[in-house]
Amino acid sequence: MPETIEPCPRCSGSARERILQTAHDLFYREGIRATGVDRLIAQAGVTKVTFYRHFASKNDLIRAFLIFRHERWTSWFKEALARHRSRQSASERQSAPLAPVRHALAEWLQDPSFRGCAFINAVAEIGGVFPDALSISASHKEEMVVAIASLLPSGGNSMALARAAALGVDGAIVRAQTGSDSMRSALEALGELLASLAAHSQ
Amino acid sequence: MPETIEPCPRCSGSARERILQTAHDLFYREGIRATGVDRLIAQAGVTKVTFYRHFASKNDLIRAFLIFRHERWTSWFKEALARHRSRQSASERQSAPLAPVRHALAEWLQDPSFRGCAFINAVAEIGGVFPDALSISASHKEEMVVAIASLLPSGGNSMALARAAALGVDGAIVRAQTGSDSMRSALEALGELLASLAAHSQ
DNA sequence: GACGGAGTGGACAGATCTGTCTACAGGCGG
């Protein structure tokens, strides 16, 4: 997952797009509460009036950011799963159907600008005072479960299995966030966890 | 895990203790960034001078809060694991050694004042600008792994197994934070995950 | 050429943030 977009947000697209791109960069990299609208509009190269013409409030922008991030991340995740799955042999697909999850996650967590899951972070930062963050995050995670389930033979328990795997994924994400040592051991543990789930489900 | 402490923080203990207790309540319930020192000292019933005599800065208080929380949570967790383990039969202890983890977590997540893991939240909120939060959280999570490993026969891979189980625990925590529906399905998925890990390790 | 939409630049309000300061009061050990 390439976390950076630029190089020059102020030279491309409409004002609304520049604001949203800049918000994505700053909210993800430094946090939502830590990013004031003053700094945001300065970096986006717009004025306050323009900003408030496009977004009624900062909360409005946060909502748009989360939806934007959801689309961006989910499409990357699905693509990465498909890519790693396409590299598996037929027997691997049967014996280790969840291995692509581990490989996709390794890509993301090792990205130097990885800063955790934007949705988990948003819930921690503002879930208490901005309930929309909770519902958007819940449906984001649900879609992640669906993407994982698509790797599994569509048996009766594929969703339940994917839900268990998703817990491991979220655990690995938050663990990786505490440092690169944690990241390596989290990826290792995730591999073990996914293998165990796949073996147990046979 | 009973999240509330009070009832009357201003009537008991030294000023430092009252500040720390109040910080624990507010930081956990409403978030670290959302809690200003003004409100904190008002609720603790002390003055600003007293506050800054005991803590050089807000960051100093955050550090103390994390250490306090670590001790509180970890001792509860170990106690809960031991309690649920003591209710298992000998054969259950062999076939489902990680079941106490699920039961302990169910207790905590269902507490009405559950607001996620204070360490995951702290990393999301301030990990970028206050690196101590990262290292304290990393060692907190490491101690959680040790507590989980203590349930397992001390074989060669008990730590690796506990690390995998801990990923599921962290995943369940962040999932439960998005709402009570998520909480129920997270607990269910966690149970499956832990059972699968235990079965696979035999 | 008139009009409306989208933009600029910057002042401003009112709140809240962390942290410092002065001035004072009680208790306790040397």
Next chain:
DNA sequence: CCGCCTGTAGACAGATCTGTCCACTCCGTC
């Protein structure tokens, strides 16, 4: 009885926060 510690009460500084407002410009369309 004299410092020292711990505490109170509250003003203050300086920064930063979200959001509003005014006066003006540019540009495409009718």
